[in-house]
Amino acid sequence: MNVPLLEVRNISKSFGGIRVLEAVTFDLRRGEVHALVGENGAGKSTLMNIVSGVVRPDAGEVLWENRPVRLEGPRDAQALGISFVHQELALVPQLSVAENVFLGRHPATHGFVNYREMHERTRQVLGDLGREIESRRPVAELSLAERQLVEIARAVAFESRLIIMDEATAPLADHDAEALFRSIRLLRARGVSLIYISHRLKEIFEISDRVTVLRDGKRVLTQPTSEVTHEELVRAMIGMELKKRLESAASGSARSEEALRIEGSISLAVHCGEIVGLAGLAGAGRTRLLEWLFAARRAYWKMTRENARPASEVFVGGRRVRLRTPVDAVRNGLALVPDDRKTKGLVLGASVLQNIALSSGRTRFFIRRAQEEQAAQQWVGALRIKVAGLSQPVVHLSGGTQQKVVLARWLAAGARVFLLDEPTRGIDVGAKAEIYDMIRTLAAGGAAVLMASSELEELTGLADRIVVMHRGRIAGELARAEATEEKIMHLATGGDN
Known part of the structure; x- marks a missing residue:
């Protein structure tokens, strides 16, 4: 035996x-x-x-x-x-x-x-x-x-x-x-x-x-x-089945009003209630674009190999805005969920409450503690975040739960334009399904979502449109109905649109 x-x-x-x-x-x-x-x-x-x-x-x-x-x-x-x-x-x-x-x-x-x-x-x-x-x-x-x-x-x-x-x-x-x-x-x-x-x-x-x-x-x-x-x-x-969960999330709630528009060397628009996917190979510029929009990068690529172009201009809700710092981005309703939540998105030694309150609940030098706790508890409940309590350090949470805490922070801050960089990276399939539902819920509520992902099935299942990048430029755009993994890879590798 x-x-x-x-x-x-x-x-x-x-x-x-x-x-x-x-x-x-x-x-x-x-x-x-x-x-x-x-x-x-x-x-x-x-x-x-x-x-x-x-x-x-x-x-x-x-x-x-x-x-x-x-x-x-x-x-x-x-x-x-x-x-x-x-x-x-x-x-x-x-x-x-x-x-x-x-x-x-x-x-x-x-x-x-x-x-x-x-x-x-x-x-x-x-x-x-x-x-x-x-x-x-x-x-x-x-x-x-x-x-x-x-x-x-x-x-x-x-x-x-x-x-x-x-x-x-x-x-x-x-x-x-x-x-x-x-x-x-x-x-x-x-x-x-x-x-x-x-x-x-x-x-x-x-x-x-x-x-x-x-x-x-x-x-x-x-x-x-x-x-x-x-x-x-x-x-x-x-x-x-995850595929059925992904397909059920794709309902299409885009509206006519524009939430975000970029004009210049990079040009694209995202409407209220719309999910726009960002596809491209490693180094194509997806992360750089999202970080530049959030003013996490002071300068965007101004020079291309072919010619010199001015950096793009940003419009939020139809108004031209100058985003010099992340504080400017937050004040204009932008939120960034970075590709590496542990080093860029969270303060690991801080509690769930402190992380959610990082971008909200403050007035001048005084912190409105009661308001912070109320908002944090509201979003912990709404997003079904499994924590022992608001005082629990986020370092002890799973990857999927940590990602939910990042999203809860921006929802508490009143963000209306969500910049998501690899939002399901490093989390299991169950947590992925929940994140998919949350992203679609954001769009159904009128928020605009610009999402970069290396998982093409994720983009084709969630996004209303997919913008493909190649070497720092927009290589092409595909509507959800016509987007296939083959067409995306064709554009991502430099093929004609």
Whole structure:
């Protein structure tokens, strides 16, 4: 009989009276990559925190090689051979690769650190993972992909038998992600077991042997990955097909009055109640355009290769406006949801209330506290933002919930023109569906939306029109009825309209 390496039976957990996990059963075999998926708040993180000894369950048991174990803390899990590679890497930038790999457990001879052995073992571990990184290099000099490999090498050097990877490819480019998959396959071939958490379903089918879906704290599916389809997986996660949710969101509520118009080297218009998509390849200028509109960039490209042109002029509600700073943009009803919410859109150490109130509820030097709380509570309720309270730090929220907080801030500020840059990047399919509904609700309420996205299916499903950019210029425009992925890519690569 093939005894699982790890098994959790009927695990339940509540926080503050809220049930997060309910009688969840999960098992992991030796040399298996088992994917764990579910929308934000499904219970994935809590379950893995229980497995890694960070959280103790209220009920149920954890078995290691068919023996019940009591995990009082992370050290107990590490003693069994369980390592957790978090999305936020825990490396010391000033130390070398080898020093990070063996941090806290350096090989020693006669009480002194044996640096030669440490560097040799580091090179061996990295070689076993199929990569070569100079062991003496400071981690601060490494790329994100290299840093992640160092984190995995640390787990391997621990002789871990189970490695949990949480959103491992979130910060990686495609070629770096493929290198990570090669390392995962090498680990699997050596008999190491992995629990792989990701919102990127394409990766789940590429790398995992089995997949388990959690929804609302319950296990709803466990199957060999080869026996489940993409549509079945999405349906298990959110209870309906994402494509149908996207199509149902596209109702078309554009009005005749113009909300935003740009004239000059870049010319486009967005009407009240309209969603205009911005498509283009990486570096086409979508993010630069949105940041310039919000005055997050002081200057826009004024020179082109062909000739010199003046920077574009901006009209909001038919009035020409001068947007010198983001404060000017906010006063004129513009809102920017940036492509990187963690570094550009949120103050991670601040609370939900403080983040929502950043652009509203202030008069001169005095903050109207009661008004802030009332507005924040209103939008937390309206957007169904799942938080423990307004005082909860946003750093502890999921990606989808963080994005909702950014949108709530601008709704509280009374914004009427929303500039959305990759609004669903880094969030799971369940949260995506909710963001789609919110974007369409904004438009139905008369707001204008200019949305940049790299997901063409997202643009063709949501936008009333799609403007395609190529090398800082408008390459063409497509109505929703005529927009196909082929036509968009044709324009994005420099083809004629």
